[in-house]
Every structure is written in C-alpha cells, then in structure tokens.
Amino acid sequence: MEIKRENLIATLGGEESVARMDSEAKADALEDFLSTELDKILLSKDPFPTAAEVEQKIPTRHYRMGVGNLFVAQAPGAKVKILPPMPGKPTLYDFFALRFAPANHVLQSAALAMKNGMPEEIILACLLHDTAQALMKADHGYWAAQMYTPYVPEKTAFAIKYHQALRFFADAAYGYEYPDLYRRLFGEDYVPLPHIRADYEMLKKHPWYEAPRLVTVNDYYSFDPNAKVSIDPFREIIGRHFKQPKEGLGNDNSPVAHMWRTIARPDMAL
Numbered sequence: 251m252e253i254k255r256e257n258l259i260a261t262l263g264g265e266e267s268v269a270r271m272d273s274e275a276k277a278d279a280l281e282d283f284l285s286t287e288l289d290k291i292l293l294s295k296d297p298f299p300t301a302a303e304v305e306q307k308i309p310t311r312h313y314r315m316g317v318g319n320l321f322v323a324q325a326p327g328a329k330v331k332i333l334p335p336m337p338g339k340p341t342l343y344d345f346f347a348l349r350f351a352p353a354n355h356v357l358q359s360a361a362l363a364m365k366n367g368m369p370e371e372i373i374l375a376c377l378l379h380d381t382a383q384a385l386m387k388a389d390h391g392y393w394a395a396q397m398y399t400p401y402v403p404e405k406t407a408f409a410i411k412y413h414q415a416l417r418f419f420a421d422a423a424y425g426y427e428y429p430d431l432y433r434r435l436f437g438e439d440y441v442p443l444p445h446i447r448a449d450y451e452m453l454k455k456h457p458w459y460e461a462p463r464l465v466t467v468n469d470y471y472s473f474d475p476n477a478k479v480s481i482d483p484f485r486e487i488i489g490r491h492f493k494q495p496k497e498g499l500g501n502d503n504s505p506v507a508h509m510w511r512t513i514a515r516p517d518m519a520l
C-alpha cells in the first residue's frame with residue numbers, strides 16, 4: 251500500500267496534533283491507518299471507479315474484500331498477530347477489548363447517537379452495528395443481527411440487521427445521503443443487490459423503519475485519534491439491555507454460540 255505522508259498527517263489532525271502524540275500513540279495511529287483497505291479508499295481523491303473497474307481489481311488482491319477483519323492482515327507484507335487469549339466466560343466487554351478493538355468506528359457512532367439523544371435501543375444498535383465485521387464484512391448487518399438476536403431487544407437487532415440495506419438509500423427527511431464511500435467501494439454505477447432492494451421496499455412500509463434509519467444517520471466513517479473512545483459511557487445501557495449469558499458468549503449453547511467461538515478463536519484450522 252502506498253502511504254502518502256500528507257494524507258496520513260491530515261488524517262491525524264495535522265502536523266500539530268502529530269507533534270503532540272508520543273511514539274506509542276503514533277505507532278497505534280499508523281497501525282489503525284494501515285488496518286483496513288477502507289482507509290485507503292476513503293482518502294482517495296481519484297475519480298469514482300465504475301462497478302466493472304471494481305470487479306477488475308479482485309484478482310489483484312491476496313484476499314477477498316468481504317473477509318472478516320480478524321482473518322487477514324490487509325497491508326501487503328503484514329502478518330496477522332497472536333491474539334490475546336479470551337477469559338473462560340467471555341462477556342461482551344471482553345469481545346470489545348480483545349477481538350473488536352480498537353472499535354473506533356462503532357464507539358464513535360454510539361457516542362454520536364448518545365449525543366443526539368437517541369433511544370437506548372438505538373444507541374445499543376449503533377454500538378454493535380458493525381462489530382460482526384470482525385467475522386465477516388460481506389452482509390455484516392445480517393451476520394451481526396443474527397449474532398446479537400438472543401441477547402438484545404428485538405428493535406436493536408432489527409436496527410442492526412437493516413442498517414445494511416438502508417445504507418444504500420438516501421433519505422432527505424433524515425438528512426441521510428448516499429455515501430461517497432460506497433461509490434468508491436462498489437462503483438459509481440453500482441446497483442444494490444436484489445435482497446437489499448427487497449429489504450428496502452419492505453422497510454419503507456414497516457413501522458420500525460426509523461430504527462435502522464437512525465443507525466445509518468449516526469453511522470459515519472471517521473478516524474479521529476484525539477477522540478476519547480471508550481465503552482464506559484455505554485455500560486449502563488449494556489447492563490440494562492444486553493443479556494449476558496452466565497456461561498460466557500460462545501459457551502451458552504445458543505443457536506449462535508459458534509459465531510462467538512469463531513471470533514474468540516479465529517486461528518482454529520478447522
């Protein structure tokens with residue numbers, strides 16, 4: 251990956267902010283910068299590609315774009331790391347700290363939802379909405395909703411599931427525009443897949459339309475190293491609405507326990 255120094259510095263808030271960072275913070279920031287292909291795409295000033303050009307790039311990579319973040323080191327030449335072990339009875343907090351970290355995007359999204367006075371079910375949805383990208387980025391809203399359904403309110407799971415479809419459709423009434431990021435990721439002439447269009451048609455008539463729409467409104471891709479991101483502001487909401495299984499996530503024999511186990515141990519060969 252080619253790194254433009256000025257792009258990196260701009261992303262970190264300019265020369266002054268960088269000067270204030272200690273070397274550990276700089277190393278962390280660089281790692282974050284490199285951590286996803288998304289960063290590179292987002293910072294691009296190139297014209298938007300066409301969907302055909304996006305497809306032509308597939309054989310230039312050693313991984314597929316839909317792969318979960320835990321399963322691939324995306325920077326060329328980088329290697330995956332040994333992950334810290336999970337405790338015997340892992341909680342949602344353990345997954346955030348040891349598998350979803352740094353989780354900047356979802357923590358900032360939930361903080362924005364809290365600042366905007368969203369209902370607790372929506373703040374929780376914002377906090378969790380993209381965490382399944384650790385496991386799988388393709389269709390991640392559907393994966394996440396499945397993963398969380400046994401443990402969160404129905405409306406939270408609904409909001410998580412359908413943010414996936416509503417991200418593709420603007421809604422001026424909520425101030426939501428089609429994201430430029432999608433023009434880069436999918437191509438400017440991309441047409442959403444039939445299941446996404448069908449879900450959108452269903453949602454337009456659904457009494458809970460607003461729930462996933464509010465996730466999209468509070469969903470922004472941002473990288474602000476000066477933002478203090480922490481799960482602490484959300485502990486009360488998690489405590490009230492997240493049904494932590496006493497055996498630990500992955501050990502409770504729920505229909506989705508294997509998904510949590512896979513995130514806990516992504517190095518299992520089989």
Ligand SMILES: [Fe+2]
Nearest residue numbers: 379380413414
């Ligand atoms: Fe998402």
Ligand SMILES: [Fe+2]
Nearest residue numbers: 379380469470
């Ligand atoms: Fe998101």
